[in-house]
Amino acid sequence: MDFNNLTIRRFHEGLTQKLFSVVEATTFFLDTIKKQDPHIHAYLSVREDEARASAREIDNNIKEGKETPLLAGVPCAVKDNMLLEGEVTTAASKILKTYKGTYDATTIKRLKNGSVVILGKTNLDEFAMGASTENSGFFKTLNPWDSTRVPGGSSGGSVAAVASGMAFAALGSDTGGSIRQPSAFCGVVGLKPTYGAVSRFGLIALASSLDQIGPVTRTVEDARILFDTIKGKDGYDSTTVDLQNFKSSSSVKDFVIGIPKEYFIDGLDDEVKKGLEVAMEKLKKLGFKFKEISLPHTKYAISVYYIVLTAEVSTNLARLDGVRYERARDVNTLSDVYMHTRGEGFGDEVKRRILLGTFVLSSGYYDAYYTKAQKVRRLIQQDFDEAFKQVDVIFAPTTPTIAFKMGEKSDPLSMYLADIFTCPINLAGLPSLAVPVESLFSALYSPSHLPVGFQLIGKRFHENDILSVGELYEKE
Amino acid sequence: MIEEKDVVRLANLARIPLHKNDAQKLVHDFENILDYFEQLKEVSTSSIAPIAGGTLLSNEVRNDEKKINTLLSEKAIGIFPQAEDGFLVVPPVFE
Numbered sequence: 001m002d003f004n005n006l007t008i009r010r011f012h013e014g015l016t017q018k019l020f021s022v023v024e025a026t027t028f029f030l031d032t033i034k035k036q037d038p039h040i041h042a043y044l045s046v047r048e049d050e051a052r053a054s055a056r057e058i059d060n061n062i063k064e065g066k067e068t069p070l071l072a073g074v075p076c077a078v079k080d081n082m083l084l085e086g087e088v089t090t091a092a093s094k095i096l097k098t099y100k101g102t103y104d105a106t107t108i109k110r111l112k113n114g115s116v117v118i119l120g121k122t123n124l125d126e127f128a129m130g131a132s133t134e135n136s137g138f139f140k141t142l143n144p145w146d147s148t149r150v151p152g153g154s155s156g157g158s159v160a161a162v163a164s165g166m167a168f169a170a171l172g173s174d175t176g177g178s179i180r181q182p183s184a185f186c187g188v189v190g191l192k193p194t195y196g197a198v199s200r201f202g203l204i205a206l207a208s209s210l211d212q213i214g215p216v217t218r219t220v221e222d223a224r225i226l227f228d229t230i231k232g233k234d235g236y237d238s239t240t241v242d243l244q245n246f247k248s249s250s251s252v253k254d255f256v257i258g259i260p261k262e263y264f265i266d267g268l269d270d271e272v273k274k275g276l277e278v279a280m281e282k283l284k285k286l287g288f289k290f291k292e293i294s295l296p297h298t299k300y301a302i303s304v305y306y307i308v309l310t311a312e313v314s315t316n317l318a319r320l321d322g323v324r325y326e327r328a329r330d331v332n333t334l335s336d337v338y339m340h341t342r343g344e345g346f347g348d349e350v351k352r353r354i355l356l357g358t359f360v361l362s363s364g365y366y367d368a369y370y371t372k373a374q375k376v377r378r379l380i381q382q383d384f385d386e387a388f389k390q391v392d393v394i395f396a397p398t399t400p401t402i403a404f405k406m407g408e409k410s411d412p413l414s415m416y417l418a419d420i421f422t423c424p425i426n427l428a429g430l431p432s433l434a435v436p437v438e439s440l441f442s443a444l445y446s447p448s449h450l451p452v453g454f455q456l457i458g459k460r461f462h463e464n465d466i467l468s469v470g471e472l473y474e475k476e
Numbered sequence: 477m478i479e480e481k482d483v484v485r486l487a488n489l490a491r492i493p494l495h496k497n498d499a500q501k502l503v504h505d506f507e508n509i510l511d512y513f514e515q516l517k518e519v520s521t522s523s524i525a526p527i528a529g530g531t532l533l534s535n536e537v538r539n540d541e542k543k544i545n546t547l548l549s550e551k552a553i554g555i556f557p558q559a560e561d562g563f564l565v566v567p568p569v570f571e
Contacts, residue, residue, distance in 0.1 A: 100555055102548060102551040196533070208530075209529045235538060238536040239530065239533060297519070304516070323564070324556060324557075325555075325557070327557035332567055333568070334566060334567045338491040339492075339493045342490075342491055343493040346492070352505060354490050355483065355492065355502060356506065359482075362489070372516050375519075375524040378526065379521070412505050412508075413505075416509075429530050
């Protein structure tokens with residue numbers, strides 16, 4: 001059985017028709033991991049025994065005639081910044097290398113309730129700070145289509161695992177593009193939900209006003225299924241809402257798609273430009289109308305993002321001081337505990353962002369940086385609100401370039417600029433779906449033909465709109 | 477602009493030890509980054525209120541019911557780097 005050409009629905013049909021068992025499917029993916037991961041390094045830990053045990057349990061439930069959920073037995077990976085009870089969760093940082101989750105994150109609990117098999121925890125830039133997965137505290141993940149290039153980040157491990165058939169689907173998290181940018185670089189589908197659509201309970205926080213967990217899948221249809229499983233109100237995250245209340249007024253076929261002129265700039269790679277043209281042509285063929293729109297504050301998004309983000313980072317990571325979590329050894333005073341634990345435990349990029357965050361929040365600079373950024377953030381949000389009065393969905397490039405080379409962006413600012421098309425969406429709290437121009441099922445990716453993606457940005461809590469357009473696109 | 481002594485002070489506030497070379501490199505990185513942030517000065521925001529947080533919800537409260545999860549407390553104590561009789565052990569605060 002080849003599980004690499006199946007959608008979740010077809011997997012479910014195969015399972016209920018007894019064409020294969022969950023144990024067989026799980027074994028297939030565990031074998032693929034053994035074969036592939038020594039070359040790609042997508043996983044930080046593989047839960048072989050636990051995955052086999054839950055596969056056997058799901059098979060037994062099916063045998064006993066219990067209800068089989070749509071996601072039953074689907075072998076998934078999760079980014080290692082989501083807690084699994086009793087299991088090591090590192091956020092790819094040495095400062096948490098032995099930390100064990102004391103409860104399941106809400107998203108993990110919902111996957112488990114859906115009888116998903118969790119294969120393992122995937123690599124990321126330390127605490128999700130990065131756009132290449134080169135900043136992991138443990139090792140770098142490689143792009144499965146060209147090992148000299150990055151998979152993108154920070155959810156590089158989850159995305160590389162799905163793209164290379166080492167997981168059927170995965171969960172990532174997206175603070176400024178960390179699901180969508182690697183999805184574009186590796187040719188898979190990634191959804192960054194509306195802020196408040198998915199619970200962040202049990203997600204190790206990067207920037208609490210921007211973080212969202214979302215699915216990484218091979219098709220848009222699969223992304224919808226995974227999103228439906230994890231979304232919705234959660235008593236443990238007071239920013240979550242019940243999505244059932246949000247319905248679109250017009251039918252998908254009548255949607256007008258906005259093209260923001262600020263996203264189609266000179267700096268776009270030729271490959272990206274060509275890919276976007278192909279995608280737009282296809283959407284036109286499907287009958288969608290396009291309308292040019294303007295998001296005038298786009299060029300300020302990177303500045304706003306890195307001020308707000310580092311401010312939140314500096315406060316969120318203050319708790320990692322050696323008192324309750326991993327502690328440096330052989331130190332005698334409390335102040336040495338702080339200094340040694342943080343000095344040895346954090347990587348360079350994490351230290352840089354904590355210090356930058358400490359600076360923008362410090363007395364005398366707070367108004368000039370932090371308050372100013374939060375004001376411009378409102379303007380960025382208002383740009384989108386105005387645009388959505390004229391259009392239903394916005395079409396934009398996900399990244400200005402195809403996957404870049406390992407080590408290419410050694411200067412921090414040039415790495416920050418990789419988020420230029422993705423971070424405005426997080427600042428505005430909107431949903432956005434990253435779609436590959438060519439589906440993973442039909443494309444033949446290689447070092448001379450690397451993936452290109454586009455994103456469909458939706459109104460707040462209108463995930464249904466962007467998923468519907470994406471589904472029509474992938475069926476055409 | 478930012479100087480080495482500023483970076484040293486920030487590092488001390490954030491409880492991050494710095495080597496001499498780190499401080500010089502950070503000054504260089506911060507100069508580039510802060511220089512880029514200068515663009516925000518172009519934007520007129522005199523009548524704009526700053527956003528607070530990512531949500532549009534306000535006054536969200538949970539039901540006022542008693543919740544005591546002793547099992548969770550035990551697990552949390554279980555991951556402390558050093559514990560004694562259910563308490564967290566830290567080096568002396570006063571020397």
